[in-house]
Amino acid sequence: MECRTGIQTDAPRRRTVLPTDTLGSARPEAVRWRPATLADVDDLWHFTRMVGRADHPYHLTTREGIERDFGLSYFHPEQDSLIGFAPDGTLVAMGMVMSPPLRELRARSILVGGVHPDYRGRGIGRELLAWQLGRAAEQLATAAPTVPRWILAYTDEAAYRNARLFRRLGMECARYFQSLERRLDQPIPDIDLPGDVRVVRFTAELSQAAHEARDSSFQDHWASQPMSDEAWDFFVASGKFRPDLSYLALGTGPDGTEKVVGFTLATVTEDDWVNQGYTGSHVDLVGVIDGWRGKHIARALLAAHLRAARTEGLARVTLIVDSESPTGALNLYLGMGFTPTTRRLAFTVEL
Ligand SMILES: CC(C)(COP(=O)(O)OP(=O)(O)OC[C@H]1O[C@@H](n2cnc3c(N)ncnc32)[C@H](O)[C@@H]1OP(=O)(O)O)[C@@H](O)C(=O)NCCC(=O)NCCS
CATH class of the missing domain: 3.40.630.30 (Gcn5-related N-acetyltransferase (GNAT))
Incomplete structure (x- = not known):
């Protein structure tokens, strides 16, 4: 899995048409979808930990982190989240779309989510991501026409299915974020x-x-x-x-x-x-x-x-750095004894 290297511009790939409206189409797994509510926080926390153990085991989402998302003034779960259940009631997918305020430099919609490890490869993630892209387009439609409008999604390099899905739906890997660690002995x-x-x-x-x-x-x-x-x-x-x-x-x-x-x-x-x-x-x-x-x-x-x-x-200190940081941050950390471990990929699409 390789990101494009030697990027000439910071701007992500532009696209004008996003897949929308795929909910309701024929699908292999009969998933029942609904928005998340505050009452789902505990279930979502257990779910994201399970997904995290499969995809990025070294940094798991905390319960406080999930609760915080529901407390954010700009996150409206009714419109900005979707959770899916298998016929037996198992929570199998969760997606959120967050568009932070202060769109001075650019307007962003950030996609967060995942599919239960036992339910992958059945088209559920594709359906969820298509909905997320559509929701992000709605959020970004309210941005001033003068600022760039970016949809962003991040995934660990090891979670190759996520990267493949992002690509399939038109997103492009624009950046590596390198995890580093430093022993304290x-x-x-x-x-x-x-x-x-x-x-x-x-x-x-x-x-x-x-x-x-x-x-x-x-x-x-x-x-x-x-x-x-x-x-x-x-x-x-x-x-x-x-x-x-x-x-x-x-x-x-x-x-x-x-x-x-x-x-x-x-x-x-x-x-x-x-x-x-x-x-x-x-x-x-x-x-x-x-x-x-x-x-x-x-x-x-x-x-x-x-x-x-x-x-x-x-015993150790960790951090994550943009591997193409224009201000030389990677060199700074390497010079302080940090060594590379895993990589996160940033996928983007510009509307
Ligand atoms: C990255 C940043 C924190 C560096 O701060 P700084 O105080 O200038 O860094 P230092 O003076 O301590 O530099 C230490 C080392 O970093 C490296 N470094 C710093 N700036 C660099 C540059 N522009 N290009 C290449 N290497 C650079 C050098 O190895 C330098 O060592 P040297 O002076 O012996 O050559 C600063 O430029 C910054 O705030 N950048 C924007 C925010 C950011 O990207 N933060 C990091 C996010 S992970």
Whole structure:
């Protein structure tokens, strides 16, 4: 399985006609479909864990994550979700279509879902994906005509059936996201910082400034856009976010005032440790704002996290990086002792 390499443009493949209306057509498995509701959260959590164990066993969806989705102001389960049941009542498929607000750089609809491992190869995923593409097209129809409109779906490379299905329905693999891990029993380098920069632990008082730094630094990150306050608050208030393992770089500007110029924000999901085979933390977000790059700030922030994670008694640190990051993030992590493990593929189609 290979993504296109040497991509000349960041824009995904354009298509004008999406498959819709396939629900109700003759199908091999008589699946009964309905939208999900909040009452389904526990069933969906068990279902996504089962799908996850088959497709991406090292990072399973948490119950809090599913509940969070149902609490998002822009997710309307009645229109944006579909779950399917076999005749015996078994939950066999789940699909959601999420279109985050703040469509400043681009409008996105993100497809999430899966089919029960015992019910694959029967056309159920195809039917579900066709519905998701149609729903995404409806969501994106409300975007300003001036911004690009992207449908996005991600899958682990090992889950080859997902990638095959995305391709069949007209999506294209645009990007690899490389998972990396770093053992903590190996030396952690001391990084010298310029005199006008200091590294501190994340605090609630600096949360808003960190959010601004995140939005500013991720402008050149593929498929990214500003995070809404809602999404940011969910992230920093979630049970897995670890402020004590997250760091901010404060830089002093020419006017003598300090501001957040960089960050490493980390989570710990103990549920994943059994499948991973080690205890670990995950660095979810790393960024340094323009004007402060190339001063080893990201290295220093990562080193601070690695040290804190080791002091915590954890064995490894993981993260995921766009393998074609225009700002050199992959080199940064390789230089800090991270090594590649699995890959995630990003599939896109532009409307
Ligand atoms: C990636 C990013 C965090 C780097 O921050 P930074 O503070 O400039 O990085 P550092 O100065 O610590 O650089 C450390 C190493 O990274 C690598 N690196 C950094 N920028 C690079 C670039 N543009 N091209 C190639 N390698 C680069 C180099 O190996 C560098 O080591 P060197 O200075 O000894 O050559 C920053 O550019 C950024 O915020 N990018 C946008 C957001 C993003 O992509 N985050 C990562 C998401 S996974």
